[in-house]
Amino acid sequence: MSDAFPQTASAPLLQVSGLGKSFGGLRALDSIDLTIFPGEVVGLVGDNGAGKSTLVRCIAGVYVPDEGEIRVDGMPLGPHGPKRAAELGIEVVHQDLALVMHGDVAQNLYLNREIHSRLPLLRQIGWLDKAAMRAGAREILAQVGMGGLVSVRQRVRDLSGGQRQSIAIGRAVGWSRKIVFLDEPTAALGVRQTKHVLDLIGRLRDRGIVVVLISHNMEQVLTTCDRVVVLRLGRKVADEPISNLDGPTLVSYITGVRQSEP
Amino acid sequence: MTVRNLIAVGGRPSTTAPTLSPGGVNDRRSFRWTDLTVYIGFVLVFAFFALTTADKGFLTVQNATSIVTAVTPIALMAFGAVFVLTAGEIDLSIGSVVALSALVTALGLRHFGLVGGVVCGLAIGVGTGLLNGLLIVGLRVPSFLITLGTMQLFSGIAQMSTQLQDVPILNPTYNTLFGSGMVGPVSDAVVWLLAGFVVAQIAYRNLAFGWRVMATGSDRRSARALGINTRRVRVAVMLISSLTAALAGMIYAGEVQGAVYTLGSNDLLTVLAGVVIGGTSLFGGTGSIFGALLGAILMAMIVNGLVLMGATVQQQIVVQGIIIVVAVAVSQRQPAE
Ligand SMILES: Nc1ncnc2c1ncn2[C@@H]1O[C@H](COP(=O)(O)OP(=O)(O)O)[C@@H](O)[C@H]1O
Ligand SMILES: [Mg+2]
Numbered sequence: 376m377s378d379a380f381p382q383t384a385s386a387p388l389l390q391v392s393g394l395g396k397s398f399g400g401l402r403a404l405d406s407i408d409l410t411i412f413p414g415e416v417v418g419l420v421g422d423n424g425a426g427k428s429t430l431v432r433c434i435a436g437v438y439v440p441d442e443g444e445i446r447v448d449g450m451p452l453g454p455h456g457p458k459r460a461a462e463l464g465i466e467v468v469h470q471d472l473a474l475v476m477h478g479d480v481a482q483n484l485y486l487n488r489e490i491h492s493r494l495p496l497l498r499q500i501g502w503l504d505k506a507a508m509r510a511g512a513r514e515i516l517a518q519v520g521m522g523g524l525v526s527v528r529q530r531v532r533d534l535s536g537g538q539r540q541s542i543a544i545g546r547a548v549g550w551s552r553k554i555v556f557l558d559e560p561t562a563a564l565g566v567r568q569t570k571h572v573l574d575l576i577g578r579l580r581d582r583g584i585v586v587v588l589i590s591h592n593m594e595q596v597l598t599t600c601d602r603v604v605v606l607r608l609g610r611k612v613a614d615e616p617i618s619n620l621d622g623p624t625l626v627s628y629i630t631g632v633r634q635s636e637p
Numbered sequence: 638m639t640v641r642n643l644i645a646v647g648g649r650p651s652t653t654a655p656t657l658s659p660g661g662v663n664d665r666r667s668f669r670w671t672d673l674t675v676y677i678g679f680v681l682v683f684a685f686f687a688l689t690t691a692d693k694g695f696l697t698v699q700n701a702t703s704i705v706t707a708v709t710p711i712a713l714m715a716f717g718a719v720f721v722l723t724a725g726e727i728d729l730s731i732g733s734v735v736a737l738s739a740l741v742t743a744l745g746l747r748h749f750g751l752v753g754g755v756v757c758g759l760a761i762g763v764g765t766g767l768l769n770g771l772l773i774v775g776l777r778v779p780s781f782l783i784t785l786g787t788m789q790l791f792s793g794i795a796q797m798s799t800q801l802q803d804v805p806i807l808n809p810t811y812n813t814l815f816g817s818g819m820v821g822p823v824s825d826a827v828v829w830l831l832a833g834f835v836v837a838q839i840a841y842r843n844l845a846f847g848w849r850v851m852a853t854g855s856d857r858r859s860a861r862a863l864g865i866n867t868r869r870v871r872v873a874v875m876l877i878s879s880l881t882a883a884l885a886g887m888i889y890a891g892e893v894q895g896a897v898y899t900l901g902s903n904d905l906l907t908v909l910a911g912v913v914i915g916g917t918s919l920f921g922g923t924g925s926i927f928g929a930l931l932g933a934i935l936m937a938m939i940v941n942g943l944v945l946m947g948a949t950v951q952q953q954i955v956v957q958g959i960i961i962v963v964a965v966a967v968s969q970r971q972p973a974e
Contacts, residue, residue: 437862457864473862477855477922480850484854487863501845599667 388413388585389434389554394443396429403429406476408441411554416576416586418596418617421606422629425535427589428470430606431556435467436460440509447553458487464553467562472543476532481505483531515549515593520571534565547576554585560594561590573599593622607631674968675915675931680959682935686942693945702823704934704941706892709816709826710735710885710901711934714908715915716837717881719929722912723785723841724874724970725854725921726773726780730907731882734765735901738886740795743896751810762876762883763849765791768870769879779876788905795898803897806890814889826888833881838926850874851950906961911936914964936960 391409395402404426411417421427424504434445436457447451447463456622467473474483483593485508493627512527531539540563547555557576576586576599578582590596596603597617605628607611613628613635627633660832694700709745714731721728743805745757747942765777765787804814818825823853841847853870860867882901890896913919915928943953 382948435862436864457862461864467862471858472858473859475855475859476850477853482848482851485847486860487865489848491845503845503848506842511787524970559726 380413381550387411387446388448390444390446390449391430392432392444392446394430394433394445395441395536396426396433396440397436402609403435404467406438407609409604409605409611409614411585411587413585414580415602416580416588416600418600418603419606420593420596420603420625420629421589424608425629426607426609427606428558429609431469431558431587431589435461435465435469435556437469439589446509453553462490464551465556466547466551466554467539467556468540468543468547468558470558470562472539474531474539474543477530479528479530480516480525480534480542481509482517483542484508484527484549488550501595515545519575520568521545521547524553537565537568541568542633544575546570548579551579551584554587555579556587556589558589559591560588561592561595593625597605597622597625605629640779645950648756670681672916674892675928675935678914678964679931679935679938682938682942684871686938687944689799690942690945695942695945700814700941700945704937706816706824707831708934708937709824711828711904711907711911711937712830712887712930713833713881713885714878714904714913715929715933716926717878718908718912718925719837719841719915719917719926720850720874721780721878722917722919723854723921723924724850725857726871726874726921727784728769728780728875728878729784729786729905730765730769730791731878731885732787732901732903733795734761734879734882735889735904736795736797736896736898737761737791738883739890739896740798740804740898742890744798744804744946746808746811747804751808754808754811758883758887759880762880765883766876766879767872770875773875774868774871779845780871784832792898792902793813799898803895805895806842808842808896812891812894816888817894824892826892827899829884829888833884834926834930839926841926846873855923880897880972907936907957908933910957910961910964911955913961913968916968919965919969 388412389409391407394404394407396404407430419427419430424609429438433440436459438453439454447465450463452460452463475486478486490504490507490511491498492504494502500588501622508526513522516522516527517526521538521541525534525538531542534542540560544557544560547557548578561572563574573595574590579586588599590595597620600617602614602616603620603625604611605625607629615635624633628635698919717731718728737757741753741761742758746754749757769780769787771782772778772787773780774785790953812818814825814828816824820828829910841850849860849865849870852863852865853867885904886901911932912929913932915925915930915932917929936957939956940953943956948956
């Protein structure tokens with residue numbers, strides 16, 4: 376057992392147990408168990424509607440699950456919303472990007488985690504230090520390969536789809552401490568920017584940050600990840616290291632031809 | 638978390654891509670001609686009245702003073718409306734809150750004295766604002782519909798409160814503080830106007846609260862995914878709006894040294910027109926406090942000039958209607974479908 380999963384020696388970073396979530400009569404997630412250890416890059420795949428984004432939204436604190444529990448470093452997430460998840464070290468690039476279109480780039484990178492003035496009285500009333508945030512925003516843009524390409528004062532609605540996606544990735548990566556979820560992060564990106572995101576995942580791993588990558592590109596998943604989790608109709612149908620997997624096998628899990636877990 | 642921490646956890650910045658100097662991209666917001674609506678309107682209207690009514694005193698200090706006095710209640714409500722519209726809501730009940738707060742303040746002054754009267758007026762602002770806000774988020778009904786109802790509700794209560802009678806205010810201190818006093822050549826309402834402007838501008842542009850309002854009105858779902866309590870923001874903006882309307886009512890009451898249920902009854906459209914001309918979107922996400930100030934002054938200037946020209950009330954209403962249509966056509970046009 377411990378030969379197959381040598382990571383079990385260390386404590387799990389993320390532990391999801393018995394997670395369930397319904398929308399009306401629709402069972403979007405059904406008793407999902409998922410354990411992720413430090414240092415891993417995990418692929419999360421499945422057909423459209425399989426429940427991938429719902430799972431991510433539960434872990435990010437956006438949705439409150441109907442049943443089950445989520446722990447980060449042993450600490451329960453509880454029904455306390457996205458801010459709590461961020462405090463526990465979870466960052467997410469949502470599939471819909473979760474950007475504020477009328478806001479500028481700096482504002483989007485710092486929304487709800489603003490830098491406040493250093494003067495105590497001003498700090499108390501939430502006075503913003505915009506200059507510091509613009510400087511920080513430029514650093515983040517450089518990290519995602521957009522340094523000098525867009526201004527931190529440009530409004531997000533005036534950016535292209537790929538640029539918007541890079542902003543959303545920058546927000547998650549710039550703040551990442553423990554785990555980053557990327558929900559189809561390269562969907563709107565060109566070849567060069569896609570490569571940049573994959574490089575970024577490598578660098579996150581080097582810094583000891585766990586990455587969970589959701590993608591429909593099987594080759595991308597197999598070359599980037601250590602382990603792949605497959606969802607189908609709200610259930611986990613496979614959870615295997617990539618040494619056990621190839622493209623056709625993955626597709627057979629996704630389509631339900633093959634099933635590894637009862 | 639400070640920016641230094643952020644960069645530290647972000648690790649080795651600037652090694653990933655050739656970073657141009659900050660001057661490498663234009664660090665200013667993109668410019669749109671519609672941003673200038675209020676300035677162009679301002680110049681045109683001013684020039685028009687300066688040419689046509691100069692002989693009737695449009696350009697005198699005394700006339701400027703009367704414009705500024707008239708503009709204060711409108712501008713205060715306009716500042717509140719900028720927050721409401723930016724958050725993606727609307728408040729149709731402000732005119733009724735004006736009347737209710739004026740009457741309740743007048744009654745409060747009569748029975749409880751100065752402090753009691755002021756507290757009564759502010760309590761109307763807090764009460765009506767909380768009621769509007771909590772109904773909107775609690776019942777999940779658009780603010781347009783809720784405030785359409787409460788507009789009628791507050792107005793009815795105002796009319797019942799004194800059986801349509803007006804209530805004189807005989808408290809000289811109150812009257813001096815709220816619009817009947819003078820600071821140099823102008824009404825002390827100007828102090829309220831300037832204080833309101835500074836507070837609103839800071840809250841809108843410099844406080845985290847302003848960012849939250851903007852995010853809520855621009856993309857509510859995204860704001861929630863980022864952990865912003867959008868319900869609290871929406872209640873807060875309705876509260877701000879009602880408070881500005883209550884204050885406007887108290888200033889009207891101080892100016893005319895009494896309250897009557899018709900106070901504020903024509904203000905809703907004037908306020909919304911001023912705000913919209915000033916560049917605040919009716920669809921949420923963007924706005925301008927300074928633009929609202931100019932828009933409010935513009936509306937007051939139009940009424941003032943028309944009065945000097947000898948226009949009847951009906952003619953004034955016609956001209957205001959035309960101005961509103963032109964203004965929204967210029968500033969609120971939607972992209973072609
Ligand atoms: N907010 C919601 N309200 C209702 N149904 C939802 C909501 N979010 C997701 N769903 C449904 O849950 C199922 C799983 O969706 P999702 O997690 O987005 O799938 P995936 O990301 O794997 O494509 C789908 O059937 C979807 O329609
Ligand atoms: Mg999805």
